[in-house]
Amino acid sequence: MKKLLLCSLVLPFLLTNVIAQSDPMYQIPTDPTVRSGKLDNGIHYYIQKNAKPENRAELRLAVKAGSTSEDDDQKGVAHFVEHMAFNGTKNFKKSELVDYLESVGTKFGPDLNAYTSFDETVYMLQARTDTLSYLKKGLLVLEDWASAITFEDEEIDKERGVVESEWRSGLGPDQRMFYKYLPVVYKDSRYAERLPIGDPETINTVTYETVRRFYKDWYRPDLMAVIVVGDIDVDLMEKEIKERFSKIPAAAKEARPMKKYKIPRHEDTRIVVLSDPEASFTRVQLTYKHDQQKTKNLLDMRRNIVHSLYNRMINSRIAELTKAAEPPLTFGSWSYGSGFGDLDEYRGFAFVAEGKAMKGLKTLLVENERVLRHGFNQSELDRAKTELMKRSESALKEKDKLQSRNLASRLVYPFLKGNPLPSIEQRHELNQKFMPDITLEDVNALAKNWITEENRSIVITAVEKEGISLPIEDEIRDLLEKVKDLDIEPYEDETSDAPLLDVELAETKIADAKQFEDVDVTELTLANGIKVVLKPTDFKNDEILMQAFSPGGHSLYSDEDYMNASTITSIINEAGLGEFNSVQLGKKLTGKKVRVSPYIGELFEGMSGNASPDDLETLFQLTYLYFTNPRKDETAKQSFISKQKSIFANLISNPQYWFYDQSSKVKYQDNPRRNWPSEEAYAKIDLERAFEIYNDRFSDASDFTFFFVGSFTMEQIKPLITKYLGSLPSTSREEEWKDLDIDLVEGKVEKNFVRGSAPKALVEVMWHGDYDAWETKEVYTYTFMIDVLKIKLREAMREEEGGVYGVGLRGNTSRFPEPRHSITMSFNSEPDNVENLLSIAMKEIEKVRTEGVEEKDMTKVRETLIQARTKAMKENRWWLSSLDNNYRQERNSFATFNLDVYQSVIQSITAAEVQAAAKQYFTQENFIQLVMKPEEKAE
Secondary structure: OHHHHHHHHHHHHHHHHHHHHHOHHHOOOOOOOEEEEEOOOOOEEEEEEOOOOOOEEEEEEEEOOOHHHOOHHHOOHHHHHHHHOOOOEOOOOOOHHHHHHHHOOOOEOOOEEEEEOOOOEEEEEEEEOOOHHHHHHHHHHHHHHHHOEOOOHHHHHHHHHHHHHHHHHOOOHHHHHHHHHHHHHOOOOHHHOOOOOOOHHHHHHOOHHHHHHHHHHHOOHHHEEEEEEEOOOHHHHHHHHHHHHOOOOOOOOOOOOOOOOOOOOOOOEEEEEEEEOOOOOEEEEEEEEEEOOOOOOHHHHHHHHHHHHHHHHHHHHHHHHOOOOOOOOOEEEEEEEEOOOOEEEEEEEEEEOOOOHHHHHHHHHHHHHHHHHHOOOHHHHHHHHHHHHHHHHHHHHOOOOOOHHHHHHHHHHHHHOOOOOOOHHHHHHHHHHHHHHOOHHHHHHHHHHHOOOOOEEEEEEEEOOOOOOOOOHHHHHHHHHHHHHOOOOOOOOOOOOOOOOOOOOOOOOEEEEEEEOOOOEEEEEEOOOOEEEEEEOOOOOOOEEEEEEEEOHHHHOOHHHHHHHHHHHHHHHHHEEOOEEHHHHHHHOOOOOEEEEEEEOOOEEEEEEEEOHHHHHHHHHHHHHHHHOEOOOHHHHHHHHHHHHHHHOOHHHOHHHHHHHHHHHHHOOOOOOOOOOOHHHHHOOOHHHHHHHHHHHHOOOOOOEEEEEEOOOHHHHHHHHHHHHOOOOOOOOOOOOOOOOOOOOOOEEEEEEEOOOOOOEEEEEEEEEEOOOOOHHHHHHHHHHHHHHHHHHHHHHHHHOOOOOOOEEEEEEEOOOOOEEEEEEEEEEOHHHHHHHHHHHHHHHHHHHHHOOOHHHHHHHHHHHHHHHHHHOOOHHHHHHHHHHHHHOOOOOOHHHOHHHHHHHHHHOOHHHHHHHHHHHOOOOOEEEEEEEOHHHOO
């Protein structure tokens, strides 16, 4: 009878779906701005014109082959082949590819990259389009990747160390536990034994021919697609693609068939409990596996919207639980979405406090059971619908401001996964069509399908620590049964109808106004002393960014008050605002794209925020409330402390975090304001005193400077400024930050540490000292010098030596509290190779100091800096950061905000000036070298 009933319920849906596959009325519309096709040899292509960033195009080569296609002697070869694409092709010998691209301003990493996954490999390249030859050269790179990687023996051998270094970068407790539970959760699956990073033993011994075999088998036209999105002529691009890629021979009839690997289903619940002495956190994962649901028609699109609504509502409930004084979860989430292979997965995930794994698991299970029994409330559904429609409307407003990078990524998946390709307008129309008719019954029905006893797995990972016991499998199975019998109440939706701001504010006067026409920036000074800097832009249609600062920060308070001063804004963010706790505030702001957050740093306090133009007044209201009516909430304080304790309790169990902690102690001589906070430090937080400090920092707004950048008009924003900022309290006190004399340790310091079991060494080297080069050209010469050495270190340590996957080099200059600079180099390596790599790095630095810089490297850095700035100046975030920094550092000049001026400065920097900078800043006078090797390498 049950089977008959099930058939009577399911059959109509199945019939509707079958009809929908062929009925044009149910077909998903396709973005008309995307031109797609298929060449005779099988290569697919997708082309789309997009203006942002201008004079740029994003190129992609997508290959339907990843680690699951590897033979038993090829574990890691899919990823290895991806690496080899940058080490020599028919038209770009050895390092010529990277050399050429950098010479035209393409930066290795942000603009030139690739990734390998289980079932796919994707190459990414940004090409300039201001000159046709640049664009054609970019297409030539894709053409070579698709059919003409050379795989020279010498280059293969050099790259073995680089790939092993990338593998080594991930070594640690989380990886060790992942390798143990993956074969259980996905038992008898290809996905449990073919991780894309591969097996280092295979990588170090694999034959040249075995690497080439993978490329020959799987890099073929029927498994590849070319994607081009950007500031292009679509007709010309289609012609270029056809001419270039049609020359690649079609796959032979006897070509290996591409196999799709399934993941076996299971009736039982698979349980894995693991611990590691170096783990930092306790994690709980609960997964329900389901057959993958493809999106083929409009009914499927509607189904996906229902899934999104469910995900949003369950996660809102989980987020509420983290607000308790003793939260059962530090962080948690539920989501239904694509999994490995042929799976969809309904997955719960939580970070929990030490020893609270069962409590966290019970919480996930109970919230599932609550939805299963009682469903969601109509008010929850209404809010979720409002939020999704707001996101849809925002996307529609930004449709002509989207980055080509994002659009190119979207176009990869119709080829790789068979995803539909509606435009933003079409997707918004579908949301408008389907959203009103989606009912609670539609959403609540999902729980019955998703929450099952078969195909279920539970994974708990934690620190291995004396006195901390972990649950055993029988206890977990017992809990699974007990939850079914618990008395679980329906969810109560806590809301407030009170107005966000219930005071009448009068507008104040603008005391002074300045216009900087060359950068289209306006500076207003209000009668209460507040300075407001405005930069209206058209870079985005639905974005306004805000930043504010005032001198002082927690430098004005004693070490005993440091924790009170440095944590209070986080506690207030946890508490809510005014009459609204954080849960009520979130619900009150439903349907609004707005965020405001206060901060107290060491030298400055301030605000940051963003809003859509429609919600700009709400941003001002929230800002006003954070100044005048912050919420004091003991529960929020306890919740914040509980979560912070759970994060920091075992953080330094992980050798990597331990090294960062020890590094800070050495560099800053164990200053408590530079160390990670202890449990005892959190216990001393006094809410009353902390609020006194907060109110002190924000009781006088007269020395605040506000910045607004984005899609607004002066007519729109001025009344809001004079009303809300003009009404902020002002006592006109004169105040400045305090120099705490927390300086980097002086002299030459070399210290070695021993920690950890993974065969990985961590290295950090720092040069530091005084800095008085604040003239424009000197500032950019310092940056130029750092970028030159980034290239030289990468070439020597990665490309020539094959000893590192990456080497970091970053420079920092600060005007306050004292003019100082620091340069930090960091990398990880095989423990026995540390001294060799350090020697190579120092030789490269010394070469620049004594022999100077080659012109080819000067050209690379000039082009990458200019091209990066050209793109950045079309972004609101760059303008906000640059304006804030300009005023905060008291530079009083907008000269290099002009692209022509910036370009002139960069072009004027000479090799001799870069060499002189290297001589000045890379000295042994103040030098710190820190090395951590694993325990077995203690000698």
